[in-house]
Amino acid sequence: MAIMSPGPSSPAEQVYESFVPGRYIGFPLVKYFAARFTYLPESGWERMIREGKITVNGRRTSPDYLLGDRDRTQTRMPARMEPPANRTLDVVYQDRRLRIFNKSAPIPIHPSGRYFKNSMTELLKEVYPEEIPRPVQRLDATTTGLIIFARTREAAAALMHEFQQNRVEKEYLALVDGEPREKRFVIDRPIGKIQGSLRGSGEKAQNPKSAVTEFEWLASMAGRSLLRVTPRSGRTNQIRVHLSERGLPVINDAVYGRASGEDGVFGLHASRLRFAIPALMLDVTCPCPAHFVPFIEVARREGRA
16 A cells, blocks of 8 residues: 655755654763764754754753653754655555555655655654654665554564564565675674774674674676575674675665666665564565566576575
8 A cells, every 4th residue: 555645845944853762762962963863963963952943842951951751852954955755655564553664765764864854754754643653673775675663662662672582584685786606695794883884894893793694596687686685683784784795785885885876776675574473473575676576587487586
């Protein structure tokens, strides 16, 4: 079921409201904005707080205010043009506890960088104003496919626990530059921070954590290959990092590979989720973007899909 959200308005000033995600509870207000929205330095956020352009629960406060559970921030920003985004919400599954969408790209889960209204949480606020958007997993802005939003706090806690315990089975399709040497291979390389938000493995990785990803080759055409990917851990950027370090970067990945300049053509798709929470067991799949289809057809003809 596809739901179209109206495009973002263009007033002289735009107001963005958000509940503070749980991982930022206890942060000073200025530290929260500096950590979550890195397009301004901390001094810029401090100035906006002191000028009253950032408030908490409708009231002016200090940059050192410690954020609590259920605090809601309001940010008044000058009008700005956001990058174009597909604002269609493609609902794959829903019930009273959760909704699962087939996310398009490029669109982030939370407002970040140049994206504000064109983010999943902001879209959901517009379409479901009576609900609080509660994403229970991460997908990069350029990754398409299945993303779960809980509709209740209880469902969010249960689902996040399943992800944290690595009990959710995830399957991706990856379009990469190059061809693998083996039809099946496993990459077992711990991943940590390299610099800023950049991840990697090896001696430069800070605080590396175990990361294991399984790959299966499905098809190749014109110097590109389609892989079925099963991550056995849930590290940030895990698939992109492992493929890049193997010499098979995801197509049009400007961070871990190279930008190809193909608008709307990205190479990582979350195609399947299998999980269970009380009284519910789901095995959900979703269609992939059109540029995957020729590779999938080749794989099917040769009995690999």
